[in-house]
Amino acid sequence: MAARKHSFFDREIMTQAAFDSIKKLNPRSMAKNPVMFVTEVAAVITTTVGLILSAGSEPLAFTLQVTLWLWFTVLFANFAEALAEGRGKAQAGALRKTRTQTVANRLRSDGSMEKTPADELRKEDLVLVSAGEIIPADGEIIQGVATVDESAITGESAPVIREAGGDRSAVTGGTRVLSDWIKVRVTADPGESFLDRMIGLVEGASRRKTPNEIALTILLSALTVIFLVAIMTFKLFGMYSNVIFSVTVLVALLVCLIPTTIGGLLSAIGIAGIDRLVQKNVLAMSGRAVEAAGDVDVLLLDKTGTITLGDRQATEFLPAEGVRVEELADAAQLASLTDETPEGRSIVILAKKYGLRGRSITEMPHAEFISFSAKTRMSGVDLEARKIRKGAAEAMRDFISSPFPPEVESAVKTVSQKGGTPLVVADSKRVLGVVHLKDIVKGGLKDRFERFRAMGIKTVMITGDNQLTAAAIAKEAGVDDFLAEARPEDKLALIRKEQASGRLVAMTGDGTNDAPALAQADVGVAMNTGTQAAKEAGNMVDLDSNPTKLIEIVEIGKQMLMTRGALTTFSVANDVAKYFAIIPAMLVNAFPVIGPLNLMRLGSPASAILSAVIFNALIIIALIPLALRGVRFRPLDASVLLRRNLLIYGLGGLAAPFVGIKLIDLLVNALHLV
Ligand SMILES: Nc1ncnc2c1ncn2[C@@H]1O[C@H](COP(=O)(O)OP(=O)(O)OP(=O)(O)O)[C@@H](O)[C@H]1O
Ligand SMILES: [K+]
Numbered sequence: 001m002a003a004r005k006h007s008f009f010d011r012e013i014m015t016q017a018a019f020d021s022i023k024k025l026n027p028r029s030m031a032k033n034p035v036m037f038v039t040e041v042a043a044v045i046t047t048t049v050g051l052i053l054s055a056g057s058e059p060l061a062f063t064l065q066v067t068l069w070l071w072f073t074v075l076f077a078n079f080a081e082a083l084a085e086g087r088g089k090a091q092a093g094a095l096r097k098t099r100t101q102t103v104a105n106r107l108r109s110d111g112s113m114e115k116t117p118a119d120e121l122r123k124e125d126l127v128l129v130s131a132g133e134i135i136p137a138d139g140e141i142i143q144g145v146a147t148v149d150e151s152a153i154t155g156e157s158a159p160v161i162r163e164a165g166g167d168r169s170a171v172t173g174g175t176r177v178l179s180d181w182i183k184v185r186v187t188a189d190p191g192e193s194f195l196d197r198m199i200g201l202v203e204g205a206s207r208r209k210t211p212n213e214i215a216l217t218i219l220l221s222a223l224t225v226i227f228l229v230a231i232m233t234f235k236l237f238g239m240y241s242n243v244i245f246s247v248t249v250l251v252a253l254l255v256c257l258i259p260t261t262i263g264g265l266l267s268a269i270g271i272a273g274i275d276r277l278v279q280k281n282v283l284a285m286s287g288r289a290v291e292a293a294g295d296v297d298v299l300l301l302d303k304t305g306t307i308t309l310g311d312r313q314a315t316e317f318l319p320a321e322g323v324r325v326e327e328l329a330d331a332a333q334l335a336s337l338t339d340e341t342p343e344g345r346s347i348v349i350l351a352k353k354y355g356l357r358g359r360s361i362t363e364m365p366h367a368e369f370i371s372f373s374a375k376t377r378m379s380g381v382d383l384e385a386r387k388i389r390k391g392a393a394e395a396m397r398d399f400i401s402s403p404f405p406p407e408v409e410s411a412v413k414t415v416s417q418k419g420g421t422p423l424v425v426a427d428s429k430r431v432l433g434v435v436h437l438k439d440i441v442k443g444g445l446k447d448r449f450e451r452f453r454a455m456g457i458k459t460v461m462i463t464g465d466n467q468l469t470a471a472a473i474a475k476e477a478g479v480d481d482f483l484a485e486a487r488p489e490d491k492l493a494l495i496r497k498e499q500a501s502g503r504l505v506a507m508t509g510d511g512t513n514d515a516p517a518l519a520q521a522d523v524g525v526a527m528n529t530g531t532q533a534a535k536e537a538g539n540m541v542d543l544d545s546n547p548t549k550l551i552e553i554v555e556i557g558k559q560m561l562m563t564r565g566a567l568t569t570f571s572v573a574n575d576v577a578k579y580f581a582i583i584p585a586m587l588v589n590a591f592p593v594i595g596p597l598n599l600m601r602l603g604s605p606a607s608a609i610l611s612a613v614i615f616n617a618l619i620i621i622a623l624i625p626l627a628l629r630g631v632r633f634r635p636l637d638a639s640v641l642l643r644r645n646l647l648i649y650g651l652g653g654l655a656a657p658f659v660g661i662k663l664i665d666l667l668v669n670a671l672h673l674v
C-alpha cells in the first residue's frame with residue numbers, strides 16, 4: 001500500500017494523534033472504556049470540586065497538580081489509541097486517493113456497449129476492460145486473460161495474470177489492466193467494494209471489541225468497582241478515626257489503584273495487532289480472527305503451491321509395454337490441449353520434444369474437452385468414439401475399470417516415491433503410460449514447521465495427490481501429518497473433526513472449492529489472487545497471495561495475545577505495589593505504629609500522592625512503544641511463555657512503582673512542588 005513506510009512514531013502521525021487524543025475526551029467515546037471513563041470523571045471532580053469550589057483542606061498547588069496529572073492520564077491513554085490508529089488512517093488516506101472516478105464500458109444485453117460512470121455499476125453488470133484502463137469495479141473474469149497492475153492495492157509493482165475459469169479469476173476495482181482485454185462480471189455494488197472495505201478496515205472504522213477484549217474489560221470494570229468501594233470505606237474509616245481525607249486525595253488514590261495501565265493501552269494493543277498484519281499485507285476482517293490466529297492448534301496447508309512451488313512440470317513420459325513413447329506423448333498432449341493449469345501446459349510443451357507439432361483446437365471441430373476438476377481428478381478429450389484421459393492413478397483406475405498393467409503400476413509407484421505426481425494416460429480402455437509431474441518443495445519450510453512445533457502447533461498437509469507422493473513430500477517438508485487423496489469435502493470434514501475435539505484450526509486456500517473449508521476454519525486466509533468465493537468465505541485476505549504467510553499471521557496473533565497478557569499482568573502488579581507505596585505514607589502521621597510499613601520513606605503524604613499520580617500517568621506513556629510494537633516473540637510452548645511472562649511482567653510490575661515513585665518523590669521534594 002502506498003503509505004506503507006510509515007512508522008507509528010512519525011512526526012505527522014504523532015501530531016495528528018495529539019489532536020485526536022483531545023477529541024477523544026468526548027465522554028461518549030470515553031464511555032467505551034470504563035476504566036478510563038472513571039479516570040476522566042475523577043479529573044472532572046478534582047477540577048470542579050477541588051479547584052473551582054476549592055472544597056477540602058488541601059493547598060491549591062497540590063490540587064492543581066493532581067488535577068493536571070489526572071487529565072494527562074486520560075490524554076496519554078487516548079494518545080496511545082490515536083497513535084495505534086494513526087498508521088492505518090494514513091494508509092486509508094492514500095487508498096482513498098486511488099479510488100478515482102472511472103468510466104466503464106458496460107455491455108448491454110443486446111451485446112452493444114455503453115459508457116457508464118463506474119459508481120453506477122451494479123452486481124451482475126458486464127463490463128469490458130482493455131489494456132491501459134482501470135477496472136471499474138470488483139468482479140469475476142468471465143472471458144479473457146490479462147496482466148493486471150494491482151500495485152494500488154498490494155503495493156507490489158510486478159504485474160499479475162488474471163484469467164477466466166481458474167482460481168485466478170477475481171479482479172479488484174481500482175487496479176489497472178496492462179495488456180489484453182477481459183470481460184468482467186461485476187460482483188459488488190457501489191460502496192461495498194473491496195477497496196471500500198479495505199479503507200474501513202485499515203482506519204479501524206469497523207473495528208469492534210473482540211469477545212476476549214469484552215471479557216477483559218468486564219474484569220477491569222469489576223476491579224474498578226472494588227477499588228471504588230475500598231476508597232469509600234477508607235473515607236468512612238478516616239471519619240471514624242478523625243483523619244480527614246479530602247476529595248482530591250481520595251480521587252487520586254482511586255485512580256492510582258484502578259487498572260489504568262492496561263485500561264489505557266488495551267484498545268491500542270488490539271488495533272496495533274491488526275495494523276501489524278496490514279503491514280504484512282494481510283487484511284483481517286475482524287479482531288476476532290487475529291485473536292484466533294494467536295490460539296491456533298492446527299494448521300492445514302495445501303501441498304501444491306503452498307508446500308511446493310506449485311508449478312508442477314511434466315518431465316518424463318513413461319510408456320506402457322508395447323506403447324511407443326510418441327504415442328503416449330501424443331495422447332497426453334491431446335488430453336491437455338485446453339488444460340490451462342501449469343500441469344496441462346507443461347505436458348503440451350514436453351510433448352513437442354517428441355516431434356509433435358503444436359496442435360490447434362480449431363482443427364478439431366468435433367472434439368469435446370473435459371476440463372480438470374479437483375473432484376474428478378482427471379481431464380481429457382472426447383474425439384468421437386475415443387475417450388482420452390489423463391489423471392490421478394486412483395481416478396484413472398476407476399475410469400478404465402480394471403487394474404493397470406504391472407509396469408504402469410510400478411511407474412506410478414516410482415514417481416510417487418520420489419515425491420512426484422504421476423498422471424496416468426489412457427485412450428478409452430487402453431492404458432498408454434504415465435506422465436511424471438515434478439514439483440519442488442519450497443526452501444526453508446523445515447525451519448518454519450520446526451517453529452510451529454516449538455509453539456505446540458500441529459501442521460497437516462492436505463493434498464489431492466496419492467498416498468505415496470504425499471508421504472514423500474510430507475517427509476521432505478517436515479510436516480507432522482498429512483491427508484492424501486482429499487477432495488474438497490474431505491478438507492471440510494477434517495476441519496470439523498479437529499474443531500470437534502476442541503482445537504482451533506487455520507487454513508489457507510484460493511479456489512472456489514476451498515471456500516467451504518475457509519469459512520469453517522477459525523482462521524481462513526484467502527489468497528488475493530483467488531476466486532471471489534474464497535475471498536468472501538475467509539476472514540483474512542493475503543494481498544501477496546503467499547500461503548506460508550499463515551506462519552507470520554499466527555506469530556502476530558500470538559504476539560498480540562502475549563502483549564495483552566504481559567501488560568495486564570504488569571498493570572495489576574503495578575496497582576498492588578502502589579497500594580503499599582502510598583497508603584502507609586498517608587497514614588503514618590496519624591498512626592505512627594505503621595511506621596515499619598512505610599518502606600519507601602516518601603517526603604510527605606502530599607508528595608507521596610502526587611508522585612504516585614505522576615507515576616501512574618507516565619507509565620502509560622512509557623509502555624506505549626511496547627503496546628504498539630508488541631512484546632518480543634519467541635516460538636515457545638504456551639505454558640513456558642506464560643511462566644516467563646508472569647515472572648518478567650509480574651515482578652517488573654511490582655518493582656517499577658517502588659523505584660519510579662521514589663525517584664519522582666525525590667524530584668517533587670527537591671523542586672518544592674508541594
Ligand atoms: N491438469 C490436470 N489434469 C489431470 N489431472 C490432474 C491435473 N492436475 C492435477 N491432477 C491430478 O488430480 C489430483 C488432485 O488435484 P488437486 O488439485 O485436487 O490436488 P493437488 O494439486 O495434487 O494437491 P493440493 O490439494 O495440494 O493442491 C492431482 O494429485 C493429480 O493427480
Ligand atoms: K492505576
Ligand SMILES: [Mg+2]
Nearest residue numbers: 304305374464
Ligand atoms: Mg491443486
